Amino acid sequence: MGTPDRPADTAEAERYYSSYSGFVTANGVVPVLHVLFFLFFLGALAGVLRRADGERTGLANTALAGGTVFVALTAAGFxxxxxxxxxxxxxxxxxxxxxxxxxxxxxxAWFYHYCQVGTAAMIFATSIVAWRTGVLPRWTAVGAVLGVVALLHTWFPLTAALSGLVWIAVIGLVLAIQGAAPTDE
Structure with missing residues (x-):
């Protein structure tokens, strides 16, 4: 979720890649699980938002599109x-x-910078729907601040990446605790 270390010269780049097999496992194989679990999170989030907001504002689709941009560009960065x-x-x-x-x-690094635009869109759309509908606890709408932080990834990569990770963890926990909202059928 971050950005690769920024080597100042080619010797540092070679040291960054020094343990090829460990690097490939840590940065190539393990992130496959990151992508897989995020897709489950995104599907659950989009479903909850769509049930709450319907097609009135398109914000559920915006959150889904933002999450899709995030995961696609993150995978491209990996x-x-x-x-x-x-x-x-x-x-x-x-x-x-x-x-x-x-x-x-x-x-x-640039894939990671641009993926945060998707993170921000997902966070903003979710925050608006949570505030308007109460589908998630209203305090989760304050998470929109983390969407702003995500947009600062170019200048503060670790802080911005962690802000998105914290938001995903909190919303994922809320979704897991809350479970599926009952329907009016």
Whole structure:
């Protein structure tokens, strides 16, 4: 959810990738679970918002679209970040390339910056629906502040990424505790 360390030179980029197999596991395989669980979270959130708001404002769709942008660009960032060490693991004869590694780290960082736009849209839309309808406790609407923080990812990557993670954790916990809202059928 963050951004890769920002190597100042190619030697730092090579150290960043120093343990190829550990790096690929930590930054390539483990995030697959991150994406999987987020998709379940997003589906539950969109369903709750859609039942509460219907098609009146389109905010449920906005939250779904924002979450989709977040998860797609995050997965693209994971891919860009892990592609080079995975290539070095797969093809033993390749030497470290001090041009490709920094390029891919930079591409990954920009994917992570842009994914936070999706995070912010998801947070804002959810906060508005929660405030208007009470489908989630109204205090969760205060989480919109974390949407603003997410938009600052370019300047404060770790803080912004953690703000989105905290919001997802809190809303996920609220959804799990609250369960499915009863229907009027």
């Amino acid at each position: 891919t860009a970040e892990v592609a080079y060490p995975a290539t070095l693991m797969r093809f033993d004869e390749l030497p470290f390339d001090d041009q490709i590694a920094p390029l891919l780290l930079t591409i990954a």
